[in-house]
Amino acid sequence: MLAQGKLVAFPTETVFGLGANALSDKAVASIFKAKGRPADNPLIVHLANREQWASVAAELTESASKLLDAFSPGPITVVLEKQPGVSDLVSAGLDSIGIRIPGCEIAREVLQVAGVPIAAPSANVSGRPSCTTWQAVEEDLRGRIDAILCLESAEVGLESTVVDCRSSDPIVLRSGGVSLEAIKEVVPAARLVGSADVEVEFASPGTRHPHYQPLARVTVVEFSNEDESVMGVLRAPATSEGKVAYCGLKACPDSKAIGLKRIFASVPEYSKGFYEFLREADRQGATQIVCESVPEGGLGAALNDRMRRAAARG
Ligand code: TXA
Numbered sequence: 001m002l003a004q005g006k007l008v009a010f011p012t013e014t015v016f017g018l019g020a021n022a023l024s025d026k027a028v029a030s031i032f033k034a035k036g037r038p039a040d041n042p043l044i045v046h047l048a049n050r051e052q053w054a055s056v057a058a059e060l061t062e063s064a065s066k067l068l069d070a071f072s073p074g075p076i077t078v079v080l081e082k083q084p085g086v087s088d089l090v091s092a093g094l095d096s097i098g099i100r101i102p103g104c105e106i107a108r109e110v111l112q113v114a115g116v117p118i119a120a121p122s123a124n125v126s127g128r129p130s131c132t133t134w135q136a137v138e139e140d141l142r143g144r145i146d147a148i149l150c151l152e153s154a155e156v157g158l159e160s161t162v163v164d165c166r167s168s169d170p171i172v173l174r175s176g177g178v179s180l181e182a183i184k185e186v187v188p189a190a191r192l193v194g195s196a197d198v199e200v201e202f203a204s205p206g207t208r209h210p211h212y213q214p215l216a217r218v219t220v221v222e223f224s225n226e227d228e229s230v231m232g233v234l235r236a237p238a239t240s241e242g243k244v245a246y247c248g249l250k251a252c253p254d255s256k257a258i259g260l261k262r263i264f265a266s267v268p269e270y271s272k273g274f275y276e277f278l279r280e281a282d283r284q285g286a287t288q289i290v291c292e293s294v295p296e297g298g299l300g301a302a303l304n305d306r307m308r309r310a311a312a313r314g
Protein backbone atom coordinates (compact mmCIF):
# COMPACT_ATOMS: atom_id res chain seq x y z
CA MET A 1 0.00 0.00 0.00
CA LEU A 2 2.82 2.39 0.85
CA ALA A 3 4.49 1.73 -2.48
CA GLN A 4 1.15 2.55 -4.15
CA GLY A 5 1.02 5.97 -2.49
CA LYS A 6 -1.47 5.06 0.23
CA LEU A 7 -1.51 6.21 3.86
CA VAL A 8 -0.63 3.59 6.46
CA ALA A 9 -0.33 4.14 10.21
CA PHE A 10 2.28 1.94 11.86
CA PRO A 11 3.73 1.56 15.36
CA THR A 12 7.18 2.80 16.29
CA GLU A 13 8.98 2.76 19.63
CA THR A 14 8.03 6.42 20.20
CA VAL A 15 4.48 6.99 18.93
CA PHE A 16 2.46 5.71 15.96
CA GLY A 17 3.50 7.22 12.65
CA LEU A 18 1.32 8.03 9.62
CA GLY A 19 3.41 6.90 6.68
CA ALA A 20 3.39 7.67 2.97
CA ASN A 21 5.89 7.44 0.13
CA ALA A 22 8.27 10.36 0.66
CA LEU A 23 9.11 10.43 -3.05
CA SER A 24 5.50 11.01 -4.16
CA ASP A 25 4.13 14.56 -3.91
CA LYS A 26 0.61 13.25 -4.07
CA ALA A 27 1.12 10.78 -1.23
CA VAL A 28 2.86 13.39 0.93
CA ALA A 29 0.11 15.94 0.27
CA SER A 30 -2.45 13.41 1.47
CA ILE A 31 -0.67 13.15 4.84
CA PHE A 32 -1.13 16.88 5.41
CA LYS A 33 -4.77 16.63 4.39
CA ALA A 34 -5.59 13.62 6.59
CA LYS A 35 -4.04 15.22 9.68
CA GLY A 36 -5.14 18.78 8.98
CA ARG A 37 -1.46 19.62 9.36
CA PRO A 38 -0.18 23.14 8.58
CA ALA A 39 1.84 23.05 5.35
CA ASP A 40 4.80 24.83 6.96
CA ASN A 41 5.55 21.92 9.31
CA PRO A 42 8.10 19.52 7.74
CA LEU A 43 7.88 15.72 7.95
CA ILE A 44 10.51 13.29 9.18
CA VAL A 45 11.62 10.70 6.62
CA HIS A 46 11.84 7.19 8.06
CA LEU A 47 14.42 4.76 6.75
CA ALA A 48 14.84 0.99 7.19
CA ASN A 49 18.58 1.25 7.64
CA ARG A 50 21.37 3.74 7.83
CA GLU A 51 22.66 3.08 4.33
CA GLN A 52 19.53 4.69 2.87
CA TRP A 53 20.44 8.19 4.11
CA ALA A 54 21.85 9.18 0.72
CA SER A 55 18.43 8.77 -0.90
CA VAL A 56 17.15 11.89 0.90
CA ALA A 57 20.10 13.77 2.44
CA ALA A 58 23.00 15.47 0.66
CA GLU A 59 25.68 14.92 3.27
CA LEU A 60 26.06 12.89 6.46
CA THR A 61 27.94 15.23 8.80
CA GLU A 62 30.33 14.01 11.48
CA SER A 63 27.97 14.90 14.32
CA ALA A 64 25.08 13.10 12.61
CA SER A 65 27.24 10.08 12.04
CA LYS A 66 28.26 9.98 15.71
CA LEU A 67 24.69 10.36 16.93
CA LEU A 68 23.41 7.66 14.58
CA ASP A 69 26.23 5.35 15.71
CA ALA A 70 25.26 5.90 19.33
CA PHE A 71 21.44 5.99 19.24
CA SER A 72 20.14 4.61 15.99
CA PRO A 73 18.03 2.62 15.29
CA GLY A 74 16.18 4.45 18.05
CA PRO A 75 14.28 7.56 19.11
CA ILE A 76 16.48 10.16 17.41
CA THR A 77 15.96 12.25 14.26
CA VAL A 78 18.92 13.99 12.63
CA VAL A 79 18.34 17.03 10.43
CA LEU A 80 20.70 17.25 7.44
CA GLU A 81 21.06 19.13 4.18
CA LYS A 82 18.33 17.89 1.85
CA GLN A 83 19.00 15.99 -1.35
CA PRO A 84 17.70 18.38 -4.06
CA GLY A 85 15.52 15.65 -5.59
CA VAL A 86 13.35 15.29 -2.48
CA SER A 87 9.94 16.95 -2.66
CA ASP A 88 9.63 20.39 -1.07
CA LEU A 89 6.36 19.23 0.42
CA VAL A 90 8.17 16.83 2.77
CA SER A 91 10.53 19.52 4.02
CA ALA A 92 7.86 22.26 3.98
CA GLY A 93 10.08 24.28 1.66
CA LEU A 94 13.18 24.06 3.89
CA ASP A 95 16.47 22.94 2.39
CA SER A 96 16.96 20.48 5.25
CA ILE A 97 15.51 17.05 5.92
CA GLY A 98 14.97 15.08 9.13
CA ILE A 99 15.78 11.37 8.97
CA ARG A 100 15.06 8.65 11.50
CA ILE A 101 15.56 4.89 11.69
CA PRO A 102 13.00 3.59 14.17
CA GLY A 103 14.12 1.27 16.96
CA CYS A 104 10.92 -0.75 16.61
CA GLU A 105 11.66 -3.85 14.54
CA ILE A 106 8.19 -4.02 13.03
CA ALA A 107 8.51 -0.44 11.83
CA ARG A 108 11.84 -1.22 10.18
CA GLU A 109 10.33 -4.29 8.53
CA VAL A 110 7.51 -2.15 7.14
CA LEU A 111 10.06 0.34 5.80
CA GLN A 112 12.16 -2.44 4.32
CA VAL A 113 9.20 -4.01 2.54
CA ALA A 114 7.92 -0.65 1.30
CA GLY A 115 11.26 -0.16 -0.41
CA VAL A 116 10.94 3.63 -0.51
CA PRO A 117 11.73 6.30 2.11
CA ILE A 118 8.60 6.92 4.17
CA ALA A 119 7.54 10.36 5.36
CA ALA A 120 5.74 9.95 8.67
CA PRO A 121 4.47 12.45 11.18
CA SER A 122 2.81 11.28 14.36
CA ALA A 123 -0.49 9.56 13.47
CA ASN A 124 -2.92 11.97 15.10
CA VAL A 125 -5.16 14.84 14.05
CA SER A 126 -2.91 17.89 14.04
CA GLY A 127 -2.81 19.57 17.45
CA ARG A 128 -4.09 16.52 19.37
CA PRO A 129 -1.98 14.31 21.65
CA SER A 130 0.11 11.77 19.73
CA CYS A 131 -1.12 8.18 19.62
CA THR A 132 0.54 5.37 21.53
CA THR A 133 -2.12 2.76 20.74
CA TRP A 134 -3.70 1.75 17.43
CA GLN A 135 -7.12 2.35 18.96
CA ALA A 136 -6.19 6.00 19.48
CA VAL A 137 -5.08 6.22 15.83
CA GLU A 138 -8.44 4.81 14.77
CA GLU A 139 -10.26 7.31 16.99
CA ASP A 140 -8.53 10.24 15.24
CA LEU A 141 -8.03 9.05 11.67
CA ARG A 142 -10.61 6.38 10.78
CA GLY A 143 -11.99 7.11 7.33
CA ARG A 144 -9.18 9.51 6.51
CA ILE A 145 -6.39 6.98 5.97
CA ASP A 146 -6.06 3.65 4.19
CA ALA A 147 -4.80 1.28 6.88
CA ILE A 148 -3.65 0.96 10.46
CA LEU A 149 -1.17 -1.71 11.47
CA CYS A 150 -2.89 -2.88 14.65
CA LEU A 151 0.11 -3.85 16.72
CA GLU A 152 1.54 -2.67 19.98
CA SER A 153 4.75 -0.80 20.49
CA ALA A 154 5.32 2.79 21.62
CA GLU A 155 7.63 1.63 24.40
CA VAL A 156 8.96 5.16 24.84
CA GLY A 157 5.65 6.97 24.44
CA LEU A 158 7.15 10.38 23.55
CA GLU A 159 8.51 11.38 20.16
CA SER A 160 12.09 11.22 18.93
CA THR A 161 14.68 13.83 19.84
CA VAL A 162 15.20 16.09 16.80
CA VAL A 163 18.79 17.31 16.35
CA ASP A 164 19.91 19.72 13.64
CA CYS A 165 23.29 18.23 12.69
CA ARG A 166 24.20 20.56 9.84
CA SER A 167 26.90 22.32 11.86
CA SER A 168 29.60 20.94 14.14
CA ASP A 169 27.62 22.36 17.10
CA PRO A 170 24.37 20.43 16.69
CA ILE A 171 21.18 21.98 18.03
CA VAL A 172 18.52 19.91 19.76
CA LEU A 173 15.29 21.26 18.26
CA ARG A 174 12.91 18.99 20.13
CA SER A 175 13.65 17.03 23.29
CA GLY A 176 12.55 13.43 23.11
CA GLY A 177 13.38 9.79 23.68
CA VAL A 178 17.15 10.37 23.76
CA SER A 179 18.10 12.79 26.54
CA LEU A 180 20.22 15.92 26.08
CA GLU A 181 22.68 14.51 28.63
CA ALA A 182 23.15 11.35 26.54
CA ILE A 183 23.59 13.42 23.36
CA LYS A 184 26.20 15.63 25.01
CA GLU A 185 28.19 12.55 26.01
CA VAL A 186 28.59 11.74 22.32
CA VAL A 187 28.73 15.30 20.94
CA PRO A 188 29.69 17.65 23.81
CA ALA A 189 29.06 20.77 21.67
CA ALA A 190 25.35 19.95 21.32
CA ARG A 191 23.03 22.66 22.63
CA LEU A 192 19.32 22.84 23.33
CA VAL A 193 17.22 25.31 21.39
CA GLY A 194 15.91 28.02 23.68
CA SER A 195 19.01 27.92 25.90
CA ALA A 196 20.74 31.28 26.38
CA ASP A 197 23.05 31.11 23.36
CA VAL A 198 20.70 29.51 20.85
CA GLU A 199 18.31 31.78 18.99
CA VAL A 200 14.69 30.65 19.06
CA GLU A 201 14.52 31.13 15.28
CA PHE A 202 16.31 27.78 15.03
CA ALA A 203 13.31 26.10 16.61
CA SER A 204 11.53 23.40 14.65
CA PRO A 205 8.78 24.93 12.54
CA GLY A 206 6.43 22.55 14.31
CA THR A 207 6.90 24.33 17.62
CA ARG A 208 4.95 27.32 16.29
CA HIS A 209 1.69 25.38 16.24
CA PRO A 210 -0.47 24.06 19.07
CA HIS A 211 0.48 20.50 19.98
CA TYR A 212 -0.50 17.55 22.14
CA GLN A 213 -3.74 19.17 23.26
CA PRO A 214 -6.70 17.19 24.56
CA LEU A 215 -10.19 18.74 24.70
CA ALA A 216 -9.95 19.22 28.47
CA ARG A 217 -7.95 22.16 29.80
CA VAL A 218 -4.54 21.04 31.07
CA THR A 219 -2.86 22.50 34.16
CA VAL A 220 0.69 21.58 35.14
CA VAL A 221 1.58 21.55 38.84
CA GLU A 222 5.19 21.67 39.96
CA PHE A 223 6.57 18.35 41.16
CA SER A 224 8.25 20.11 44.06
CA ASN A 225 5.06 21.76 45.25
CA GLU A 226 3.46 20.73 48.46
CA ASP A 227 0.06 19.12 48.29
CA GLU A 228 -1.61 22.38 49.21
CA SER A 229 -0.85 24.01 45.85
CA VAL A 230 -2.22 20.98 44.04
CA MET A 231 -5.33 21.28 46.16
CA GLY A 232 -5.56 24.93 45.13
CA VAL A 233 -5.95 23.83 41.52
CA LEU A 234 -8.40 21.10 42.41
CA ARG A 235 -10.56 23.55 44.34
CA ALA A 236 -10.68 26.02 41.48
CA PRO A 237 -14.28 27.12 40.93
CA ALA A 238 -14.35 25.81 37.36
CA THR A 239 -13.94 22.26 38.62
CA SER A 240 -16.96 20.22 39.42
CA GLU A 241 -17.29 16.85 41.03
CA GLY A 242 -15.58 14.03 39.15
CA LYS A 243 -14.65 16.25 36.22
CA VAL A 244 -10.93 16.51 36.96
CA ALA A 245 -8.34 13.97 35.81
CA TYR A 246 -5.04 13.80 37.68
CA CYS A 247 -1.75 12.20 36.69
CA GLY A 248 1.64 12.33 38.35
CA LEU A 249 4.34 10.47 40.22
CA LYS A 250 3.29 11.24 43.77
CA ALA A 251 0.01 10.33 45.37
CA CYS A 252 -2.34 13.27 45.04
CA PRO A 253 -4.60 14.43 47.82
CA ASP A 254 -8.16 13.13 47.98
CA SER A 255 -10.56 15.41 46.22
CA LYS A 256 -14.13 14.89 45.09
CA ALA A 257 -13.21 16.78 41.96
CA ILE A 258 -10.99 13.93 40.76
CA GLY A 259 -12.84 11.38 38.66
CA LEU A 260 -9.84 9.77 36.94
CA LYS A 261 -6.45 9.34 38.54
CA ARG A 262 -3.21 7.74 37.45
CA ILE A 263 -0.04 7.60 39.54
CA PHE A 264 2.92 6.36 37.50
CA ALA A 265 5.76 4.36 39.05
CA SER A 266 8.59 6.19 37.25
CA VAL A 267 9.36 8.89 34.69
CA PRO A 268 9.66 6.31 31.86
CA GLU A 269 6.27 4.82 32.83
CA TYR A 270 4.75 8.30 32.98
CA SER A 271 6.21 9.14 29.56
CA LYS A 272 4.86 5.92 28.09
CA GLY A 273 1.37 6.48 29.45
CA PHE A 274 1.06 10.26 29.22
CA TYR A 275 -0.65 10.74 25.85
CA GLU A 276 -3.03 7.87 26.43
CA PHE A 277 -3.98 9.36 29.79
CA LEU A 278 -4.86 12.68 28.13
CA ARG A 279 -7.01 10.83 25.62
CA GLU A 280 -8.69 8.72 28.30
CA ALA A 281 -9.56 11.88 30.23
CA ASP A 282 -11.26 13.22 27.09
CA ARG A 283 -13.14 9.96 26.57
CA GLN A 284 -14.45 10.16 30.12
CA GLY A 285 -15.58 13.75 29.67
CA ALA A 286 -13.10 15.42 32.03
CA THR A 287 -13.13 19.21 31.82
CA GLN A 288 -9.72 19.65 33.39
CA ILE A 289 -6.54 17.59 33.56
CA VAL A 290 -3.99 18.26 36.28
CA CYS A 291 -0.50 16.94 35.45
CA GLU A 292 2.32 16.85 37.95
CA SER A 293 5.60 17.87 36.31
CA VAL A 294 8.74 15.79 36.88
CA PRO A 295 12.43 16.55 37.56
CA GLU A 296 14.04 17.98 34.38
CA GLY A 297 16.82 15.39 34.00
CA GLY A 298 16.89 12.71 31.26
CA LEU A 299 13.52 11.81 29.76
CA GLY A 300 11.92 14.25 32.24
CA ALA A 301 12.84 17.19 30.00
CA ALA A 302 10.80 15.78 27.12
CA LEU A 303 7.86 14.87 29.35
CA ASN A 304 7.75 18.35 30.93
CA ASP A 305 7.99 19.91 27.46
CA ARG A 306 4.95 17.93 26.25
CA MET A 307 2.97 18.83 29.40
CA ARG A 308 3.71 22.52 28.94
CA ARG A 309 2.66 22.38 25.31
CA ALA A 310 -0.50 20.44 26.17
CA ALA A 311 -1.31 23.18 28.68
CA ALA A 312 -0.55 26.12 26.34
CA ARG A 313 -3.68 27.64 24.85
CA GLY A 314 -3.08 29.81 21.84
O1 TXA B 1 9.12 9.93 17.14
C1 TXA B 1 8.86 10.61 16.16
O2 TXA B 1 9.63 11.47 15.70
C2 TXA B 1 7.50 10.37 15.48
C3 TXA B 1 7.49 8.96 14.91
C4 TXA B 1 6.26 8.67 14.09
O3 TXA B 1 8.66 8.73 14.18
N1 TXA B 1 7.24 11.35 14.46
C5 TXA B 1 6.93 12.64 14.77
O4 TXA B 1 6.67 13.43 13.67
O5 TXA B 1 6.88 13.07 15.91
P1 TXA B 1 5.93 14.84 13.78
O6 TXA B 1 5.70 15.25 12.39
O7 TXA B 1 4.76 14.72 14.65
O8 TXA B 1 7.01 15.78 14.42
C6 TXA B 1 8.19 16.09 13.68
C7 TXA B 1 8.89 17.27 14.27
C8 TXA B 1 8.14 18.57 14.04
O9 TXA B 1 8.29 19.40 15.17
C9 TXA B 1 8.87 19.15 12.83
O10 TXA B 1 8.76 20.55 12.76
C10 TXA B 1 10.28 18.68 13.08
O11 TXA B 1 10.16 17.39 13.63
N2 TXA B 1 11.06 18.60 11.82
C11 TXA B 1 10.91 17.72 10.81
N3 TXA B 1 11.75 17.99 9.79
C12 TXA B 1 12.47 19.07 10.18
C13 TXA B 1 13.49 19.86 9.56
N4 TXA B 1 13.94 19.59 8.34
N5 TXA B 1 14.00 20.91 10.25
C14 TXA B 1 13.54 21.20 11.49
N6 TXA B 1 12.57 20.50 12.13
C15 TXA B 1 12.04 19.45 11.48
Ligand code: MG
Nearest residue numbers: 121122123130
Ligand atom coordinates in the same frame (compact mmCIF):
# COMPACT_ATOMS: atom_id res chain seq x y z
MG1 MG C 1 3.32 15.26 15.93
